[in-house]
Amino acid sequence: MKLKVNRKNVTVFEGAEVRHAVLSYLALKGMDVRLADSLTVYDRWGHEIDLGAPASQFDMIKINIPKPKDQ
Amino acid sequence: MRKLFLSILLMLVALTISAQNCKEVHILSINDPHAAIEQFPRLGFVADSLRALYPDLLILSAGDNRSGDPVNDMFEIPAYPMVALMNQVGFHATAVGNHEFDSNQYGLARLITLSAFSTLCANMEPDPKFNMHVKPYQVFDAGGVSVGVLGVTALGSMGTPESHPTRMTDIRFMDPLETIKKYEFLREKCDVVLLLSHLGYETDVKFSAELPWVDIIVGGHSHTQLDGGEIHNGILITQNSKNLPFATHSTLVIKDQKIVEKKAERIALKGQTAVNKTLAELVRYFSENPAFKRALAVAETPMNKEELGCMVCDAYLAETGADLSYQNAGGVRIEAHETGDMTVGDVMKMDPFQNDAVEVFCTGKELADMLISCYNNDKQRFPYVGGFTCEVTYDPADGKVKKLVLLDKAGKKLNLKKTYRVVSNSYTVAVSPTNRKDEGKSIGITTPDLIKNYLEHQGKINYQGRRCLKENK
Numbered sequence: 001m002k003l004k005v006n007r008k009n010v011t012v013f014e015g016a017e018v019r020h021a022v023l024s025y026l027a028l029k030g031m032d033v034r035l036a037d038s039l040t041v042y043d044r045w046g047h048e049i050d051l052g053a054p055a056s057q058f059d060m061i062k063i064n065i066p067k068p069k070d071q
Numbered sequence: 072m073r074k075l076f077l078s079i080l081l082m083l084v085a086l087t088i089s090a091q092n093c094k095e096v097h098i099l100s101i102n103d104p105h106a107a108i109e110q111f112p113r114l115g116f117v118a119d120s121l122r123a124l125y126p127d128l129l130i131l132s133a134g135d136n137r138s139g140d141p142v143n144d145m146f147e148i149p150a151y152p153m154v155a156l157m158n159q160v161g162f163h164a165t166a167v168g169n170h171e172f173d174s175n176q177y178g179l180a181r182l183i184t185l186s187a188f189s190t191l192c193a194n195m196e197p198d199p200k201f202n203m204h205v206k207p208y209q210v211f212d213a214g215g216v217s218v219g220v221l222g223v224t225a226l227g228s229m230g231t232p233e234s235h236p237t238r239m240t241d242i243r244f245m246d247p248l249e250t251i252k253k254y255e256f257l258r259e260k261c262d263v264v265l266l267l268s269h270l271g272y273e274t275d276v277k278f279s280a281e282l283p284w285v286d287i288i289v290g291g292h293s294h295t296q297l298d299g300g301e302i303h304n305g306i307l308i309t310q311n312s313k314n315l316p317f318a319t320h321s322t323l324v325i326k327d328q329k330i331v332e333k334k335a336e337r338i339a340l341k342g343q344t345a346v347n348k349t350l351a352e353l354v355r356y357f358s359e360n361p362a363f364k365r366a367l368a369v370a371e372t373p374m375n376k377e378e379l380g381c382m383v384c385d386a387y388l389a390e391t392g393a394d395l396s397y398q399n400a401g402g403v404r405i406e407a408h409e410t411g412d413m414t415v416g417d418v419m420k421m422d423p424f425q426n427d428a429v430e431v432f433c434t435g436k437e438l439a440d441m442l443i444s445c446y447n448n449d450k451q452r453f454p455y456v457g458g459f460t461c462e463v464t465y466d467p468a469d470g471k472v473k474k475l476v477l478l479d480k481a482g483k484k485l486n487l488k489k490t491y492r493v494v495s496n497s498y499t500v501a502v503s504p505t506n507r508k509d510e511g512k513s514i515g516i517t518t519p520d521l522i523k524n525y526l527e528h529q530g531k532i533n534y535q536g537r538r539c540l541k542e543n544k
Contacts, residue, residue, distance in 0.1 A: 001510060013429050013500055015233060015513025018294075020501035027448040027502050043295060047272065050312040052105065052139070053294035054169075054233060057271045 004060040012055050019051035022063060031065070039063045096213045096263055097125040098321040101132050102291030103168070103313035104153070105139030108354050110315035111156040113340045115347030117318055118160050127214035130161055133291030134168030134224065134269035139314065141419050141519065142358050149174040150182055152357040158187040159350055163211055166222040166267040167192035168291060169232035172239055173515075176201045191222025191267055194250040198241035208254060210261055216325060219261035221254050223247050224269045225292050235515025248278055251285075258284040263323055263330065265289060272297075272310055279304040286330055287321060300335030307333040316341045363419065366412035367526035371533040374408045376400075377455065378534035379421060383518075384457025386525030391428060391514060393494035395438065395459055399445055400452035402426075402498060413526055422519045426496035431511035435477060435487035441503040443472045448502040456539045459485055464543040 002011050005025035012020045018041055026033045036051065042062045043049050049061070099121055101114065122128045136157065137143060137150035146152055150173075157165070165188060171179055180203040183190045193207035208221040224247070227233040231244050247270060257264045264285050268275055271293035279288065283305065290310040300309040300321060311317040317337040324332035374382070380403050387396035405421045433441065442461065445454045451470045453463055464474040477485035495503075496518045500511050526532065 011504070011510045013431070013497070013511030013513060014228070015427060015429075015515070016497065016501070020497055023498065023501035024504045027444065027504050033448050033502050043272070043293075048296040048312065050294045050296070050314075052103075052313045054271075054292065056227060056233065057273065057293040 001056060003055060003058055006062055006065075007060075016055040017051060018049060018053045018055050018058065018061060021055050021061065022051065025063070035065070039065070093324065093326045094214065094216050095125070096129070096216050096218060096323040096325065097121065097127070098129045098131060098265070098287075098289065098319075098323075100130070100289040100309060100319045100321065101315060102269075102289070102310055103135040103294050104132065104315050105135055105170070105313045106137050106143035106150070106153055107314040108140060108143055108152055108156060108357060110340045111160065111354055112346035112348070112351040113343050114315065114318060115160050115350040116343075116345050117338055117340065119347055121320060122161070127212075129163050129211055129213055129218060129220075131220065131265075131267055131289055132157065132162060132165040133267055133289050133310070134166035135170045135291060135313070136165060136168065138170040138173050139425060141423075141425070142360065144173070144425075145362070145415060145419075145519075145523075146357070146360065147362055148181065148185070149178055151185060152353075154182050154185050155357075156350060156353060159353060162188040164189040164191050164209060164220055164222070164267060166269045166291065167195065167205065167224045167232075168269045169225065169227070169234050172232060172234040175238040176203065176240070176242060179203060191220060192224050193221055193254060194223050194226075194245040194247050196243040196245070200241070208257065210257075213263075216263060217261040218263040218265055219257035220265045220267050221251065221257060222267045223251055225271055225274065238515065247274075248281065251278070251282060255284050262325055262328060263287070268292075271295075272308070275308050275310070276303045279306040279308065282306065286323065287333060289319075289321070297337070299337050300333075302333065307335060309335050311337060363414065363416040365415050367415060367418065367523055368413050368529050369531050370408055370410055370413050371531055372535040373410050374534050376403060376406050377540065378537050379403050379405065379408060380455030381457065381537045381539045382532060382534050383422065383522060384455050384539065386522045387428065387494045387518070388457045389528070390521040390524050391430070391494045392492075393430065393458070394491040395493045396457035397438075397442060397445070397454045397493065397495050397499065398456075399449045399454050399496075399499040399502065401449050402496060403455070413532070415523065418519050418522050418526070422522055424496075424498065426498050426518050427513040428494055428516050428518050428521055429497050429500045429511045430514050431493050431495070431500065431507065432490055432509045433493055433507050434490050435485045437505060437507040438491065438493055439475055439477055439487070440505040441493075441500075441507065443475060444505050445499055445503040446472060453540055453542060454499065460539050460541070462541045462543070467544065
């Protein structure tokens with residue numbers, strides 16, 4: 001099952017939740033997967049969705065990755 | 072003077088008649104609570120408060136009431152605590168979510184029997200042998216206003232709700248939209264038609280264009296957080312995120328048998344202090360369930376973390392019939408276990424995440440890539456494995472995997488071209504993205520359930536000295 005996370009194609013297993021798409025996205029981007037639980041996820045309309053939502057309900061989602069603060 | 076008096080009297084009579092023609096329907100709805108029993112004392116308070124204002128309040132759930140908290144899902148009658156709490160709140164009806172099937176057909180039938188509310192789903196037909204009391208719709212009298220509530224559930228790519236297929240054997244599922252259209256007669260029969268939908272927000276919006284005879288869709292499944300409700304094609308649509316951060320209070324104003332106003336507001340449940348004390352006591356009772364102290368097996372020796380990891384991987388193999396298994400090291404949440412009973416509570420502590428088991432058909436080479444990917448994304452901790460062992464050498468400069476050898480049970484190199492059925496948990500598979508051919512599939516059982524079943528089947532376990540990894544740093 002494929003969906004776009006922040007315009008990047010992500011493949012997840014059948015039956016996956018949004019959480020798994022976000023985790024795979026972070027892993028593919030080489031980012032810390034522990035970020036996943038602190039992120040807010042939105043559907044294509046800009047509604048907030050939670051990480052437990054079935055990934056099959058979406059063909060694209062958006063997450064805002066916090067930028068590291070300047071030292 | 073007399074004329075003025077008569078005019079005022081006539082105005083009052085007109086206002087009274089007008090008020091009699093104007094009625095309101097109030098609905099308190101939730102969706103996808105996923106066993107968030109801790110929110111029920113607050114939900115009960117909100118229900119009590121609204122009922123004091125609107126005695127004919129309808130209380131509905133759009134489904135997925137269970138699956139999310141072992142306190143509920145591992146109860147002696149799985150998911151009974153949620154039913155008991157919903158009975159106490161005074162729910163009128165629930166839709167059938169895909170997770171309602173998580174304790175199979177007989178489990179669902181039993182829960183429905185124990186429910187004081189109706190279970191509504193028009194697009195499923197269970198075999199009579201299950202004695203499953205599911206109705207397509209029910210008409211409720213809300214203070215003289217007839218409200219027809221029609222239930223419907225989403226079907227996945229297999230044509231069944233997203234749960235393990237064996238849990239839906241001998242239940243016939245029908246296309247949701249075609250089925251809903253068969254109930255258009257409810258428009259003639261009722262003042263208000265409400266679709267109690269476990270279809271997801273996008274489907275609700277899409278269907279609204281084809282269902283002008285529906286007044287309101289109380290939705291669930293996609294966990295979409297709306298700001299109360301939205302009007303699409305004249306239909307009010309509501310939905311909230313899972314675990315009950317909010318409930319929705321919808322109001323429909325009916326004048327001269329026509330709905331003249333529809334609105335919805337969300338009511339915060341999380342973090343609020345005023346609660347229904349009876350429900351708080353019930354939640355406390357369920358949370359202190361002695362069933363969690365039940366021994367599943369006896370550990371004949373103390374177990375360290377790697378031995379526990381090996382045991383988890385063995386559970387995946389034994390309970391799913393997989394060829395090979397693996398588990399991220401960070402997912403084993405206890406460091407050790409002493410000799411003695413291993414209880415339900417121990418399993419909940421060891422694997423508290425309620426992850427699904429996922430199967431992937433992959434070659435030995437693809438598996439090696441997944442293990443390395445998992446290592447890189449799990450704080451450079453190599454995953455535990457079952458059905459084979461690993462010899463892994465790290466680059467001392469950056470800790471990356473320099474060399475990885477997979478060995479079968481006889482100590483010979485694993486065939487890297489052969490395809491194996493590999494089982495892991497959903498988190499581990501998600502943090503192991505690779506270019507493998509098979510993306511994998513959830514097998515519809517949680518990993519703590521696999522471990523629980525494995526321990527019960529074993530009775531006694533002894534993992535002393537068991538190693539699945541040889542690491543050269």
